[in-house]
Amino acid sequence: MNLAVFISGTGTNLKALIDVQKEKFFDSRIKLVVSNKNAKGLDFAKDNNINYIVSKDDDEILGELKKHDIDLIVLAGYLPKISKKLINSYEIINIHPSLLPKYGGKGYYGIHVHEAVFENKETISGVTIHHVNENLDDGDIIIQKEVDISTCKSAQEIADKILKIEHQSLKEVIKKMEEDN
């Protein structure tokens, strides 16, 4: 599959995918990275000669997706709401750092997810990868992995522990999707 990875932040999930692509863990190839801003994670695209665009314009993004013959869009820490147009044109998956539907929806992004989890003294959190529909964090769930956070002493510690599982889960889902295709 030809992948487009959408990011808004540090891009460690993108980096993890680039690494496994180098190891040939899956056949899919990251053909395009899209960001709504000059995100730090774009450096991973630049360093690895992967095409990237910074744009908030739907038509421009759609044009690039078409140009690179994209089969699957992976939202990896991408913050803007995805338009209907994009949802109707592409298969899109998202990675979310909690066990959805818990700690999903408006306001639950990045460290805010883990802060809420920590404040509520949860002992288990996790990772969800799901299909994207018009509602935030709401599409069909592809995979969920539980993570024991009972010994974590801060939201950041939870975030760090879960991020490692995100990297692992994302590559597994992509491999599974290409096998199913």
Ligand code: GRF
């Ligand atoms: C990850 O926790 C992802 O689940 C969430 O935003 C974070 C992005 O991390 N949606 P990174 O940019 O891949 O490092």
